[in-house]
Amino acid sequence: MSQDSNMKAARPGWHHVRLDSPFLEGQAAFVLLSVLFIAANAVFLPNPNLVSVAVLVQLLLFSGLSLLFALVAHTAVNFARTRSIAGAVDHSVKVLLSTDNLARAIPTILLVGVFMFTFPSFKSHIPDFNPFVWDAALAEFDRILHFGHSPWELLAAVTGYGAFTVKIDQIYYLWFPVVFTATAAIALIPGHNDWRHRYLLSFVLAWIVIGCILAVGYSSVGPIFYDRLYGGSSGFTALTAQLEAVNSASALHTLHVRDQLWQAYSSPTNQIISGISAMPSMHNAIAVLLFLAARHGDAILKWMAGAFAAVIFIGSIHLGWHYAADGYVSAIAIIAIWKFTGWYVKRTAHPL
Numbered sequence: 001m002s003q004d005s006n007m008k009a010a011r012p013g014w015h016h017v018r019l020d021s022p023f024l025e026g027q028a029a030f031v032l033l034s035v036l037f038i039a040a041n042a043v044f045l046p047n048p049n050l051v052s053v054a055v056l057v058q059l060l061l062f063s064g065l066s067l068l069f070a071l072v073a074h075t076a077v078n079f080a081r082t083r084s085i086a087g088a089v090d091h092s093v094k095v096l097l098s099t100d101n102l103a104r105a106i107p108t109i110l111l112v113g114v115f116m117f118t119f120p121s122f123k124s125h126i127p128d129f130n131p132f133v134w135d136a137a138l139a140e141f142d143r144i145l146h147f148g149h150s151p152w153e154l155l156a157a158v159t160g161y162g163a164f165t166v167k168i169d170q171i172y173y174l175w176f177p178v179v180f181t182a183t184a185a186i187a188l189i190p191g192h193n194d195w196r197h198r199y200l201l202s203f204v205l206a207w208i209v210i211g212c213i214l215a216v217g218y219s220s221v222g223p224i225f226y227d228r229l230y231g232g233s234s235g236f237t238a239l240t241a242q243l244e245a246v247n248s249a250s251a252l253h254t255l256h257v258r259d260q261l262w263q264a265y266s267s268p269t270n271q272i273i274s275g276i277s278a279m280p281s282m283h284n285a286i287a288v289l290l291f292l293a294a295r296h297g298d299a300i301l302k303w304m305a306g307a308f309a310a311v312i313f314i315g316s317i318h319l320g321w322h323y324a325a326d327g328y329v330s331a332i333a334i335i336a337i338w339k340f341t342g343w344y345v346k347r348t349a350h351p352l
Contacts (some may be wrong), residue, residue, distance in 0.1 A: 112301030123275025222278030
């Protein structure tokens with residue numbers, strides 16, 4: 001065999017080349033996709049507000065709190081396993097807060113933050129790419145799937161609109177701190193961890209594939225905006241009336257966010273909180289992703305993540321944000337993404 005052949009045979013594939021930076025090593029695909037998405041938005045859908053001092057402060061605050069909550073969560077889990085406060089704190093200080101670990105975790109958390117602050121810029125342009133035309137079909141599809149009934153009506157027959165609505169409204173908006181704390185906690189996992197890369201890669205692919213590509217293809221506003229978009233009354237007029245009645249007695253986050261999003265849609269001003277999209281549901285997709293990831297951890301985390309995903313699904317229908325089909329499609333899509341990233345990470349895994 002020639003010298004050239006020996007060198008060629010010994011040369012590792014691109015995914016086995018070790019990178020000097022702890023930030024890149026073992027999670028290069030996640031970093032590459034995130035940076036490409038952010039760069040594409042900056043070039044093709046620029047939002048001047050994203051480079052303001054106020055947004056930078058929000059990003060740093062968001063990232064710092066995520067890191068803090070993630071560190072507390074890790075310490076609590078280690079304490080639950082070992083029943084030793086000293087041991088749990090010692091592990092957090094010596095391992096999680098080590099220089100090498102923070103050199104990867106902090107840039108990862110910051111990158112997730114920039115990615116998430118960028119996503120609304122794309123989301124607000126969905127009707128520019130494809131007008132909102134799918135709502136009538138999705139509403140009818142929901143009725144067919146549920147034997148001639150709208151899912152919100154079936155749910156309301158069991159829960160009603162009142163105290164349950166107030167509580168589900170409060171829990172629904174815990175999605176943001178729960179998801180970002182969990183993502184930061186996963187970013188804090190030390191060493192070259194293929195499970196960590198699988199989650200982060202799935203997280204980014206979910207927003208790109210489900211939140212961008214499928215959202216444009218099935219451009220829709222959801223039940224809570226149905227009457228505002230199409231005018232007149234519909235099968236969701238009673239739903240919004242129920243929400244308004246509850247809101248008059250106890251203010252709902254849902255109606256405040258609804259009005260903010262509608263204002264941003266009606267008078268585009270490059271707001272950070274903007275963008276309307278129903279199908280598929282990113283709330284449901286990421287909640288299911290947390291459950292898929294938690295199945296590889298402690299049993300208690302699996303059950304907590306499963307319960308959280310179920311509550312988010314119920315809330316997305318009860319509060320009028322989504323058709324039930326939005327949740328079904330997003331669950332199928334995120335499972336497919338999780339399967340793909342499992343295959344990809346296993347194929348490109350470095351020997352530990």
